[in-house]
Amino acid sequence: MGETPAFCVDSPQNGFSNGFGLKSKGFETSTDVGDKTFVIGGANNDSASSIGVQIFDKSTGNWVIPTVLGTKPKPCKGNSAVLLNEDRIMIIIRGSAPDDCIWFLEVDTKYVKDKKKVLGTEVVAWSKGVRGDAEKPVVISGPSGVGKGTLINMLMKEFPSMFGFSVSHTTRAPRGMEKNGVHYHFTERSVMDKDIKDGKFLEFASVHGNLYGTSIEAVEAVADSGKRCILDIDVQGARSVRASSLDAVFIFVCPPSMRKLEERLRARGTETEEQIKKRLRNAKAEIEQGKSSGIFDHILVNDNLDDCYENLKELLGLDGSTPTNHKPSSKGIDLPLNHLVSKIDNKILIKRETPELGNASKNLIVLDVSSLRGGAPGRTRGLNIYAIDSFSDGLNGIHKLSQRLQHY
Numbered sequence: 001m002g003e004t005p006a007f008c009v010d011s012p013q014n015g016f017s018n019g020f021g022l023k024s025k026g027f028e029t030s031t032d033v034g035d036k037t038f039v040i041g042g043a044n045n046d047s048a049s050s051i052g053v054q055i056f057d058k059s060t061g062n063w064v065i066p067t068v069l070g071t072k073p074k075p076c077k078g079n080s081a082v083l084l085n086e087d088r089i090m091i092i093i094r095g096s097a098p099d100d101c102i103w104f105l106e107v108d109t110k111y112v113k114d115k116k117k118v119l120g121t122e123v124v125a126w127s128k129g130v131r132g133d134a135e136k137p138v139v140i141s142g143p144s145g146v147g148k149g150t151l152i153n154m155l156m157k158e159f160p161s162m163f164g165f166s167v168s169h170t171t172r173a174p175r176g177m178e179k180n181g182v183h184y185h186f187t188e189r190s191v192m193d194k195d196i197k198d199g200k201f202l203e204f205a206s207v208h209g210n211l212y213g214t215s216i217e218a219v220e221a222v223a224d225s226g227k228r229c230i231l232d233i234d235v236q237g238a239r240s241v242r243a244s245s246l247d248a249v250f251i252f253v254c255p256p257s258m259r260k261l262e263e264r265l266r267a268r269g270t271e272t273e274e275q276i277k278k279r280l281r282n283a284k285a286e287i288e289q290g291k292s293s294g295i296f297d298h299i300l301v302n303d304n305l306d307d308c309y310e311n312l313k314e315l316l317g318l319d320g321s322t323p324t325n326h327k328p329s330s331k332g333i334d335l336p337l338n339h340l341v342s343k344i345d346n347k348i349l350i351k352r353e354t355p356e357l358g359n360a361s362k363n364l365i366v367l368d369v370s371s372l373r374g375g376a377p378g379r380t381r382g383l384n385i386y387a388i389d390s391f392s393d394g395l396n397g398i399h400k401l402s403q404r405l406q407h408y
């Protein structure tokens with residue numbers, strides 16, 4: 001048997017306690033989940049550009065370096081760790097920018113369990129926490145030629161700083177105007193098969209005889225740019241995403257008739273006769289599934305393009321008053337550098353350690369984690385944050401707390 005990792009607090013300068021008996025020395029914290037101890041902090045083993053994660057398996061006495069998915073937080077001067085629902089650890093990063101201080105390390109969520117099965121290794125996944133209901137990703141599906149690409153282009157043109165396109169991988173050949181890395185990542189089948197096996201895809205499906213898939217990186221690249229992610233994927237892909245933790249808005253676009261759909265496909269002139277026939281055959285089943293599967297939140301009929309576009313904008317909450325250069329709000333959290341962390345029910349209390357600024361300062365920050373949504377891959381939404389002025393005893397009980405809560 002190996003030794004259980006021991007972490008002790010020497011002094012506040014060298015380490016800190018987060019209030020739960022989870023202690024760190026230097027820049028690491030340790031959190032027990034079942035038989036495993038997750039040690040989080042320092043730099044990642046293979047790169048100094050991200051925070052490290054190691055697992056001590058108490059049942060075997062072995063240390064394990066897990067496969068770490070997701071965009072990772074940068075190395076930091078220390079963190080506090082709070083276990084939530086036995087399946088994810090909330091990490092509060094010390095000394096980071098206000099929009100970069102709350103992260104979640106998923107250790108046993110459905111997403112992580114699925115990836116463990118695929119990869120056959122220990123897996124953890126990072127997801128950054130964002131306040132409130134930062135705009136959900138948008139999944140758009142519909143038969144070939146219905147106008148998905150046209151509608152998405154209109155949206156991206158009108159709101160360039162708001163939306164980002166999830167660039168899929170595909171094994172199909174590029175069309176004349178299509179650019180690698182912009183419209184698709186055009187890929188060899190063997191490469192894509194391997195990447196799928198390695199767990200790099202959120203979803204994939206065989207569509208009209210080619211393989212298509214959304215990589216985790218594609219979704220995270222958009223989230224990292226602070227934009228709302230748009231996915232143009234088929235119904236099978238939408239079903240997979242629905243079953244994932246992405247927590248998106250699902251929209252299905254229907255043609256006004258099969259005849260109109262055929263006309264559009266032919267007028268586009270990008271497919272051979274054989275490919276057009278195949279796409280029209282598949283369209284019938286796709287429309288049936290789109291309407292009856294329960295996957296989609298909204299069904300849009302693309303008859304008149306301008307009307308359909310207006311309806312799409314309305315669904316996405318983009319009424320006339322939305323500035324076209326609007327960005328999804330990503331207000332951060334100004335955490336005091338030195339703080340103590342504790343948990344009461346679904347509230348995480350972050351108490352300033354040195355309230356020398358006096359009672360006028362916000363001494364206690366409360367993170368309400370009762371309605372978290374989403375998660376890896378992508379963001380964890382639904383964090384609610386409050387601050388309390390002069391709070392003499394931060395751990396005095398939830399009843400007192402609730403009387404004093406005020407919006408931050």
Ligand SMILES: Nc1nc2c(ncn2[C@@H]2O[C@H](COP(=O)(O)OP(=O)(O)O)[C@@H](O)[C@H]2O)c(=O)[nH]1
Pocket residue numbers: 140141142143144145149168169172203204205207208212213214232233234235236237238
């Ligand atoms: N599941 C899945 N479907 C995708 C993805 N990317 C594109 N598709 C779908 O594949 C189908 C064919 O796309 P494409 O070859 O661009 O043809 P088009 O729909 O006629 O423009 C469409 O239904 C797309 O929505 C993806 O990453 N995953």
Ligand SMILES: Nc1ncnc2c1ncn2[C@@H]1O[C@H](COP(=O)(O)OP(=O)(O)O)[C@@H](O)[C@H]1O
Pocket residue numbers: 142143144145146147148149150151264265267268302303304305306308
């Ligand atoms: N409402 C519409 N009325 C007429 N033509 C349309 C309409 N919407 C899109 N189109 C045209 O139909 C063709 C197929 O649209 P596209 O956006 O490429 O479809 P998809 O991405 O769903 O395959 C394009 O030539 C486009 O200009």
